[in-house]
Amino acid sequence: MSLYPPIEPYNSGHLKVSDLHQIYFEECGNPNGVPVVHLHGGPGASSLPDHRRFFDPKFYRIILFDQRGSGKSMPLGEIKENTTWDLVEDLEKIRIHLNINKWIVFGGSWGSSLGLAYAQTHPQSISGIILRGIWLQQKWELDWLFKKEGAGQHLPEAWDRFSNFIPLQERDDLLKAYHSRIQADEGSIRTEAVLRWYEWEAARYSLKPEPVESSKGNSPALVAFAKIESHFMFNRGFLKTEDQLLRGVDKILSIPAKIIHGRLDMTCPVRAAELLHAKWPEASLQIVENAAHSPWDAEMIEALITATEEFKKKVPNSSHHP
Numbered sequence: 001m002s003l004y005p006p007i008e009p010y011n012s013g014h015l016k017v018s019d020l021h022q023i024y025f026e027e028c029g030n031p032n033g034v035p036v037v038h039l040h041g042g043p044g045a046s047s048l049p050d051h052r053r054f055f056d057p058k059f060y061r062i063i064l065f066d067q068r069g070s071g072k073s074m075p076l077g078e079i080k081e082n083t084t085w086d087l088v089e090d091l092e093k094i095r096i097h098l099n100i101n102k103w104i105v106f107g108g109s110w111g112s113s114l115g116l117a118y119a120q121t122h123p124q125s126i127s128g129i130i131l132r133g134i135w136l137q138q139k140w141e142l143d144w145l146f147k148k149e150g151a152g153q154h155l156p157e158a159w160d161r162f163s164n165f166i167p168l169q170e171r172d173d174l175l176k177a178y179h180s181r182i183q184a185d186e187g188s189i190r191t192e193a194v195l196r197w198y199e200w201e202a203a204r205y206s207l208k209p210e211p212v213e214s215s216k217g218n219s220p221a222l223v224a225f226a227k228i229e230s231h232f233m234f235n236r237g238f239l240k241t242e243d244q245l246l247r248g249v250d251k252i253l254s255i256p257a258k259i260i261h262g263r264l265d266m267t268c269p270v271r272a273a274e275l276l277h278a279k280w281p282e283a284s285l286q287i288v289e290n291a292a293h294s295p296w297d298a299e300m301i302e303a304l305i306t307a308t309e310e311f312k313k314k315v316p317n318s319s320h321h322p
Contacts, residue, residue: 003053006049020080025066026064027098034059036308039118046072046221047066056312059312061100068086070224084114087118106130110135110232113245127255128257130304132260132304133262137237137239141268142175155266162199178197182197182230192217198225204292205292259273261288273287
């Protein structure tokens with residue numbers, strides 16, 4: 001099963017969600033179809049044209065948007081007024097702006113965290129939930145990314161390049177060390193920190209990671225990505241408690257849901273999906289054996305499109321129209 005053919009939006013624009021932030025959004029597919037909203041990862045990444053292709057454009061009304069500070073949203077790289085709960089309310093503002101009653105939430109990686117936070121805050125707005133690459137914002141997950149005993153033991157060369165950039169006396173808290181450098185004013189130290197941060201991200205991303213060009217450390221999109229992602233990670237996703245996303249599952253038990261996770265995911269360990277499913281047995285869990293963190297691995301594409309096909313039968317008709 002492969003991606004649907006490329007399509008273009010029939011509607012796009014910017015929605016002013018605060019005095020500071022404007023959110024880019026677009027709609028594709030069937031204007032009268034079942035609404036589905038795609039939540040991109042990062043945080044600080046952006047929606048991509050190929051994200052439209054996980055959904056049957058004849059059946060779905062496909063909504064993509066760039067979260068605060070990312071992609072085509074403005075201002076780029078802004079971390080003020082940029083928390084999980086700001087993004088949760090942005091989703092509601094987009095839904096109301098587009099005159100949608102209920103929609104399916106489809107999110108991966110950080111998008112799974114945001115999807116859970118949004119669904120638990122506004123369950124009345126959700127007709128279905130499809131989540132990939134679960135990230136719960138817990139300490140053990142951050143340790144996996146920022147301590148050698150985690151992903152570093154599986155990717156030693158990439159880990160050495162990531163950790164050795166930081167002076168020895170600061171390596172006991174790499175997240176804090178990188179956060180302070182990435183959030184600093186422009187300069188060679190920030191540029192190098194952004195590059196190393198992204199290299200470590202890329203090394204964990206897929207079954208066949210691609211090298212990162214050194215010139216990318218000055219890319220405005222990459223600087224925005226690193227600033228926002230380190231901002232969210234340093235602040236532990238702005239959750240009230242570490243287990244908030246697990247404890248809140250009881251608010252969404254009646255919503256059709258599917259959890260999909262790559263067995264070989266080096267960014268979001270499969271344990272996160274298993275913890276979520278243990279709290280949420282009503283959601284089906286699929287572990288994709290030959291897939292990593294990327295949604296673009298062949299078996300992951302097949303799993304995600306199979307899910308969107310399955311949900312054609314699971315979504316109540318009330319989601320078609322407001």
